[in-house]
Amino acid sequence: MPEITVPPHGPVPAHILVIGDFPTFDDERKQKLFSGQTGEEIHKMLHEAGFLASEIRFTTILKSRPYSSQLKYAWTKVAKDAKLCMPGVEKVAGAFASNAWKSGAYDIQLEIEQCNPNVIIALGDAVLWTLTKELSVDSWRGSLMRYPSVY
Numbered sequence: 771m772p773e774i775t776v777p778p779h780g781p782v783p784a785h786i787l788v789i790g791d792f793p794t795f796d797d798e799r800k801q802k803l804f805s806g807q808t809g810e811e812i813h814k815m816l817h818e819a820g821f822l823a824s825e826i827r828f829t830t831i832l833k834s835r836p837y838s839s840q841l842k843y844a845w846t847k848v849a850k851d852a853k854l855c856m857p858g859v860e861k862v863a864g865a866f867a868s869n870a871w872k873s874g875a876y877d878i879q880l881e882i883e884q885c886n887p888n889v890i891i892a893l894g895d896a897v898l899w900t901l902t903k904e905l906s907v908d909s910w911r912g913s914l915m916r917y918p919s920v921y
């Protein structure tokens with residue numbers, strides 16, 4: 771099956787940059803990121819927080835879904851998963867990242883520079899790790915952090 775990519779959307783520059791890990795099946799079908807149920811909820815929360823859609827850019831680290839739509843084929847904290855899904859990948863800062871993930875992380879750094887956002891919303895452990903090398907959103911949820919650099 772051919773790889774289907776889903777491009778980022780929203781203004782450049784953007785006041786707010788929302789970064790997810792990879793597009794969903796719905797995103798692929800509609801060719802728009804955050805277009806499924808989860809995306810609807812994110813859009814609703816951003817609207818309720820007072821953000822305008824015209825201020826927000828949506829993107830993902832991977833521009834297409836990993837094998838079997840499972841993140842562990844691109845990024846994981848679990849050594850057993852890394853050994854099975856990404857043989858030969860070494861642990862860096864507590865996690866394992868595939869070459870595709872590393873490439874996406876480099877692209878995200880360029881996108882951040884182009885967008886020059888005031889706020890970056892990192893959705894999930896993998897995205898937070900890519901931006902900060904912190905391993906869990908649980909301890910940072912609702913917090914403000916400075917963006918140091920990408921992978």
